[in-house]
Amino acid sequence: MADGTARRRQLLMLAPFGAAIAVGAGFWEMLAGMNSGRFDPHDIHAPAQGRRVPAFDLPAQPPGQGFSSAELSAQRQPVLVNFFASWCVPCVVEGSALVGLSRRLPIWGIAYKDKPADAQGFVSRTGSPYRRLAADRSGMTAIDWGVSGVPESFLIAPGGLITWHIAGPLDEGTIEAGLLPALRKLA
DSSP, rough: HHHHHHHHHHHHHHHHHHHHHHHHHHHHHHHHHHHTTTTOTTTOOOOTTOOEEEEOOOOOOOSOEEEEEHEEEETTTTTEEEEETTHHHHHHHEEEEEEEEHTSEEEEEEEEEHHHHHHHHHHHHHHEEEEEEESSSSSHHHHHHHHHHHEEEEETTTTTTEEEEEEEEOOHHHHHIHHHHHHHHOO
């Protein structure tokens, strides 16, 4: 009987090593997948593309004017909706790309879970690319959209259909490879 107890103790002592090996193997597979292109860490599996804009009505975020899903859906041209926050470092990084893009496409911004004064300062410092600017202080609208973090951007077709989505900052490469082809399909 003592021999069986000792064997169980040995097995219990080896269990953490087995778990560490399994986690390590999973991590190794993830890295190999990233290297080969089979795994994209930014792919959040939130199928926004092809869905209608969720119902919302957001107040203004100074210096802008708030907006609703009805106003967004009523647009006769595509609109890029960009969720951002003043405390978000990647949002600062994408600022210059958004300013350049705003010359080609209307961008409506939604300040996500941000203090009004902080969001206003952020927009003033980075140069506002936004034609309309709303505040989602509770974060509930972002949840309805499927936002997993900021920044996230959604291309909205006339009528309110989400036709393109990116979780992460926009840059020239992303705009050229993803957004502009999606925009051309709407023309």
